[in-house]
Amino acid sequence: MTKRILEVSDLKKHFPIRGGLLGGTVGYVYAVDGVSFHINQGETLSLVGESGCGKSTVGKSVLRLFPLTSGQVVLNGKRIDDMPSGSLRPLRRQIQVVFQDPFSSLNPRLRVREILAEPIRNFGLANSEAEIDEKVGQLMDKVRLPRDAVNRWPHEFSGGQRQRICIARALAAEPDIIVCDEAVSALDVSVKAQIVNLLQDLQAELGLAMLFISHDLAIVEHMTHRVAVMYLGQIVEVADRKSLFGTPRHPYTEALLSAVPVPVPGALRERIVLQGDVPSPIKPPPGCRFHTRCPYAFDRCRKEVPALKDDGTGHLAACHLHDGPAAENPLLNKAPPTAFRAA
Amino acid sequence: MSEMDNRPMLLEVDNLQTHFRTMDGVNRAVDGVSFHVRSGETLAIVGESGCGKSVTAMSILRLIPEPPGKIAGSIKFQGKDLLKLSDREMRAIRGNDISMIFQEPMTSLNPVLTNGQQIGETLRLHQGLNAQQAEARAVEMLKLVGIPEPERRVREYPHQLSGGMRQRVMIAIALACNPKLLIADEPTTALDVTIQAQILDLMKDLKTTVGAAIVLITHDLGVVAEVAERVVVMYAGRKVEEARVGDLFRTPRHPYTQGLLGSVPKLGSSLTGETTRLAEIPGLVPSLKQRIPGCVFATRCPKVTELCRAVPPALQEKAPGHIAACHYAEVEGVAAA
Numbered sequence: 015m016t017k018r019i020l021e022v023s024d025l026k027k028h029f030p031i032r033g034g035l036l037g038g039t040v041g042y043v044y045a046v047d048g049v050s051f052h053i054n055q056g057e058t059l060s061l062v063g064e065s066g067c068g069k070s071t072v073g074k075s076v077l078r079l080f081p082l083t084s085g086q087v088v089l090n091g092k093r094i095d096d097m098p099s100g101s102l103r104p105l106r107r108q109i110q111v112v113f114q115d116p117f118s119s120l121n122p123r124l125r126v127r128e129i130l131a132e133p134i135r136n137f138g139l140a141n142s143e144a145e146i147d148e149k150v151g152q153l154m155d156k157v158r159l160p161r162d163a164v165n166r167w168p169h170e171f172s173g174g175q176r177q178r179i180c181i182a183r184a185l186a187a188e189p190d191i192i193v194c195d196e197a198v199s200a201l202d203v204s205v206k207a208q209i210v211n212l213l214q215d216l217q218a219e220l221g222l223a224m225l226f227i228s229h230d231l232a233i234v235e236h237m238t239h240r241v242a243v244m245y246l247g248q249i250v251e252v253a254d255r256k257s258l259f260g261t262p263r264h265p266y267t268e269a270l271l272s273a274v275p276v277p278v279p280g281a282l283r284e285r286i287v288l289q290g291d292v293p294s295p296i297k298p299p300p301g302c303r304f305h306t307r308c309p310y311a312f313d314r315c316r317k318e319v320p321a322l323k324d325d326g327t328g329h330l331a332a333c334h335l336h337d338g339p340a341a342e343n344p345l346l347n348k349a350p351p352t353a354f355r356a357a
Numbered sequence: 358m359s360e361m362d363n364r365p366m367l368l369e370v371d372n373l374q375t376h377f378r379t380m381d382g383v384n385r386a387v388d389g390v391s392f393h394v395r396s397g398e399t400l401a402i403v404g405e406s407g408c409g410k411s412v413t414a415m416s417i418l419r420l421i422p423e424p425p426g427k428i429a430g431s432i433k434f435q436g437k438d439l440l441k442l443s444d445r446e447m448r449a450i451r452g453n454d455i456s457m458i459f460q461e462p463m464t465s466l467n468p469v470l471t472n473g474q475q476i477g478e479t480l481r482l483h484q485g486l487n488a489q490q491a492e493a494r495a496v497e498m499l500k501l502v503g504i505p506e507p508e509r510r511v512r513e514y515p516h517q518l519s520g521g522m523r524q525r526v527m528i529a530i531a532l533a534c535n536p537k538l539l540i541a542d543e544p545t546t547a548l549d550v551t552i553q554a555q556i557l558d559l560m561k562d563l564k565t566t567v568g569a570a571i572v573l574i575t576h577d578l579g580v581v582a583e584v585a586e587r588v589v590v591m592y593a594g595r596k597v598e599e600a601r602v603g604d605l606f607r608t609p610r611h612p613y614t615q616g617l618l619g620s621v622p623k624l625g626s627s628l629t630g631e632t633t634r635l636a637e638i639p640g641l642v643p644s645l646k647q648r649i650p651g652c653v654f655a656t657r658c659p660k661v662t663e664l665c666r667a668v669p670p671a672l673q674e675k676a677p678g679h680i681a682a683c684h685y686a687e688v689e690g691v692a693a694a
Contacts, residue, residue: 064549172641202405203576204638207620211635229549232579236622236635255627273554274624275579279602287558288551291519352625 017055018091019191019223020076020109025049025085025095027071031296044295045071047247049085053191058217058224060234062270063244066292069227072244073195076225077111078102090190107137110184114196116176120168126179127164130154133186153182156219157212174205181212191223198233210237231274235259235352243267246303247295249322253329259352263331263345265308272351283351302334310335310344364395367570368417368538373430375409375416382646386412388594389430394538399564399571401585401602403578403617407642409594410574414540417572418457419447434538453483456531460543462523466515472499472526473511479533498529501566503559521552528559532567542574557583578621582606590614593653594645596672600679610681613638613654652683660685 026049028042046068053059061069074080076087078094087095090108097105110133113119120129130150133139140146151161157178168176177197184192194213198206214237217224228234234241241258243251243266251264262268269286276283288307293299299306305315312334320332335343375387387409394400402410415421416428419439432439434455439447456479459465467475476498477491486494492511499507502525515523524544531539544560545553561584564571575581581588581602588605590598590613598611609615619636640657643649651666652658658665662684670684 064551174641203578203617204405204620207635208637208639210622211637214634231550232622232624232626235624235627259625260628269551271624273550275553275557275577275583276624277578277582277606277618277621278623279582279606281582285554285558287554291521291552292549350625350628352628 016057019053019055019089020225021052021086021088022072022076023050023086023088025072025075025087026083027068027075027080028083041296044247044298046075047298049244049247049249051242051249051252053223053225055190055223056217056221057240058226058238060226060228060238060241061244062228062231062234062241064229064270064292066246066295067244068247068295069244070195073111073193073225073227077109077193078106104137107133107187108190109193110187110189110191111193111195112177112180112184112197114200116173116180116200119180120176120183122168125165125167126154129168129179130164130182130186133183137187139186139188149186153186156185156216157182172205174201174208177201177205177209178212181209181216185216185220189222191225193225193227195227196229197226199228199230206233213237231271232276243270246292246298248303248332249330250304250333251329251331252322253331257327257329260350261329261346262350263325263329263336264304264333265310265335265345266304267331268345268351269307269309283353284349286351302332362395362398364397366393367396367398367435368394368572369431369433370413370417371431371433373413373416373428373432375412375421375426375428378425378427379646385594385645385648387416388645390589390591390594390596391430392589392596392599394570394572396537397564397568397570399573399584399586401573401575401581401588402591403575403581403588404591405576405617405642407593407645408591410591411542413591414457414542414572414574417540418451418455420457449483452479452531452536453534454536455538455540456534456536457540457542458524458527458531458544460546462520462527462547465527466523468515471512471514472518475515476511476526476530476533479530483534494533495529498533499526501532501563502526502529503555504529519552521548521555524548524552524556525559528556528563532563532569535567536569538572539569540572540574543576544573545580546575546577553580560584578606578618590617593642593649595653595682597654597683598679598681599672600676600681604676604679608676608679610675610679610686611654611683612658612660614681616657616659 025046027046028044030039031041033040049072063069075082082095127150130153131146134146134149140149150164154161159178198209238255240254242249245266251267269288272286290307293306301317302315302320305311314334320334322330322332324330335345371391373387373390377384404410417432473492473495476495480486480491480494495511496507499510504510504525545556585602588602589596592613598614609618616638638657643656651668652670655661655665664684670682672680672682675681675686676689
């Protein structure tokens with residue numbers, strides 16, 4: 015059986031809102047509100063959704079960059095959600111991160127060698143300076159940067175090269191899983207392709223698990239194994255790539271896919287344009303959180319929260335439509351929004 | 358497919374050069390770019406960051422500070438060269454005949470003015486409306502761009518609106534004086550996909566109702582395919598290819614355009630089994646501070662030869678209405694000049 019690297023159950027992160035005369039808590043931002051998923055060795059799970067849906071908060075939660083409100087996070091069989099930071103420190107080697115902006119995530123006062131040597135030293139992965147040098151050299155090879163660039167400063171590199179350094183730094187700790195939080199979003203089209211290819215190569219080479227957080231659905235489809243779609247702090251659908259992009263089972267996923275502009279002029283397809291904006295995560299709507307924008311919403315959606323249900327093939331969706339007869343289900347019985355042909 | 362477009366010419370940019378003096382030499386951000394826009398037409402200018410697409414847009418409206426910038430060439434708008442106008446004459450055109458939408462809806466609105474005041478400002482300035490008339494027209498504009506409860510929103514401030522709504526206000530300001538040309542610089546880049554779909558739909562609707570020509574600056578090939586009629590591809594401050602949108606996506610002729618199209622994954626790739634490796638364009642964009650003797654793309658081109666490094670390729674019509682700057686792009690269906 016494949017090894018389970020990360021398992022998250024019923025994760026919640028509510029940020030308090032301070033206000034009022036005495037600066038007390040006047041409410042909460044329900045950024046993540048009951049999220050469960052798992053990632054196996056060598057597997058990429060993508061978290062997709064629009065800004066404010068909580069996907070980055072999930073990433074930061076599993077990295078334990080802040081305390082959690084509730085829920086469980088199990089990394090390589092060890093529960094880390096309530097672990098004191100002292101005992102958590104050595105475990106941080108196993109989970110590393112690459113952030114979106116390669117310009118602000120490298121210390122401008124450290125040379126590349128020092129940036130890459132830091133995690134090696136911190137986690138005691140080398141016994142001598144010579145060994146560190148050798149490891150740093152190997153990391154540069156892995157991310158396809160010239161070895162002699164280790165003595166340069168971050169500002170001497172372009173955005174794509176800096177992102178390679180960020181990836182090398184994440185790899186320096188020899189992790190089992192990497193969280194990529196919009197890691198390719200800030201890059202130009204041609205550079206983005208380079209980094210996507212690099213991440214895929216590294217995954218194949220090192221058997222890394224990946225939590226790939228992104229809003230770019232075409233990139234996600236290109237490189238993921240499974241996808242979880244988030245809306246207002248909750249997962250509304252989880253499936254393997256082909257089922258999610260081929261037969262979306264949640265109206266939000268369907269609308270999201272149909273909204274992506276495709277590089278095919280005159281592509282013929284039905285677009286579902288959602289009305290309005292995402293409601294505030296401070297006062298999420300009752301019932302199904304998507305009902306205020308859902309084109310298929312009916313009475314039950316406004317009152318009852320739909321549960322994430324398996325359709326029998328491992329494709330999970332949280333939508334009441336699937337409780338009714340399949341023949342009347344507007345989500346089924348039609349071409350997927352990803353199937354389009356040129357005019 | 359070579360029917361003549363006989364809509365009247367609106368904007369003709371000829372040999373535009375926008376250079377910036379910097380501490381370490383002259384930065385040739387835009388270096389000899391020519392294109393035209395007809396009335397009611399949508400032209401997209403695509404390219405990666407630093408290719409000069411935004412500087413081109415800013416140059417048309419003369420929003421480049423001079424110095425350190427310097428604009429040369431000619432920009433004819435309805436036959437008048439904008440570069441020869443006085444500042445005062447230029448002010449009468451900005452926001453009136455030509456208006457602009459910027460990328461950042463969060464920072465392009467004035468936080469201390471109400472939405473109505475900002476829309477009304479251009480109307481009062483260019484059309485001499487009084488405060489009440491301007492507010493009434495602002496309400497109409499908000500309605501036009503699909504903002505619910507316009508009577509209330511017109512008295513609210515930008516921070517009370519979401520990103521998508523702010524971009525709608527930006528569009529309302531830009532369209533308030535019925536411009537003939539709208540320059541949209543990455544209008545949907547900062548927005549989420551579902552909101553982007555709303556704004557793109559809005560822009561398409563407005564094009565038919567208002568009839569303004571649009572110059573759309575973007576790096577998103579999906580957006581280009583969706584709204585543009587004709588496309589100019591820029592690289593390192595030059596135009597490298599120009600074609601009708603269908604021709605460009607079907608048969609890109611410049612190796613840079615080919616690389617660009619190959620490096621974006623298409624939605625639905627997992628269903629058609631097209632999830633192959635993405636094409637990479639190796640290397641980096643050259644520095645614009647040094648003169649490039651040959652082709653600007655030579656350092657990254659898979660088909661490069663000695664000729665490319667030595668002689669810059671001229672823009673040549675490779676097929677009817679399809680121009681590319683490459684020594685080796687195939688020529689079809691055009692009589693040799």
